[in-house]
Amino acid sequence: MGILNINDLKAGMVLAQSAVNKHGTTILAEGNVLTEKHINSFKTWGVTEVDIKNIDSDQVVKKEMEALSDDIVESIERELDEFFPPFEANPVMGEICKIVKKIRLRQAANQTSGVTDEIEKD
């Protein structure tokens, strides 16, 4: 089981839990095999993330990171170094910077590859 953002869904994945919108209304019941049509209707009906069988979302993130080249990682780090002023001994700023870095790396990874395909086959 793994929670995936709807942007990371692929046809053929299986719902581990029913997909619900923000009001808790079921849009598609658990056990269904996703089709492109389902994925599009999630967007229309306000479903933002779903639980998928046999997928570990941490593993998805890890694989995405591995797919990134050193150049991309370095350029993101350089950009954040300039964007964040020095914040020694400020744990809140340290945490924010860490989260922003994670988000930026994920975005870069999403642009470069479709790693979820590989994991699905494993």
Place this chain on the structure above:
Amino acid sequence: MKSKKIDKIINSIGDLPTLPTIYMRLSRLLSVQDSSIRKISAIISEDPAVSAMVLRIVNSAFYGFSKKIGDLQHAIVILGLNEIKSLVLATSMYKLVKQFKASRTFNMEEFWKHSIGCAVSSRVLAETANIKNPEEIFAGGLLHDIGKLLHAMYFREEFDSVVKNVVETGSQMFESEEKILGFNHAQTGSALAGKWRLPRETINMIAYHHLPDMPEILTKEVAAVHIGNTLCIALRMGSGGEKRVPIINQEAWDVLNLKLSDLEYVMQRSTKLFEESISSMEF
């Protein structure tokens, strides 16, 4: 600079921008116990732009109703009064920002997104920290940089120099403003909010959102907007002209009584709500 002098500057401006009266009337009506949906709907329907926005939002995919809702009273019941109040303020502010042309150096659409980003992030922080009036904090976040709008309108040349100075030096905008104009946007913005007769707490959220100039009592509301501002800049939700992420004051963080591990949730939820908000209010 003394607040009297700021008032003098504000008073010297002949045609100050006005916040549409609809927001203040609605706030007054909502503060009394027996406000009926019919009365609220009557006020909102006087402003076609606001009415249209309310109906557009309630009919968006976000709420996921299968039948189209065409009736304002019905929409108010669904959205709830606090949501309506935030929506009316956001629409009023939107009209204000859209009204006038951008300066050479300052992008109004980016400014609008920054305002919405701060409003949303501050509200999510407030909700996560269990502060009782998140919609008031939304209002404070939305208006926190309203002083920049004043500067862009009435101190054009100086404002362009400020924006240039920030780009060149990487200093915070309020520091460049103090150097070039002699006052900063938190001072003019809170003075304008005073003219608009907004609540004391809203004025404080605008006045102290940078927090090197500490208020006597650091309230949770002020702390939420201070941190919300940093979060939305770090997440690049629009731009209010800053080149670098403002450092969060540790005392403000302590006041909210949140854990560091709450931050990831707050930032992800803010990003999601921000994207939904700007897609329903295209610039």
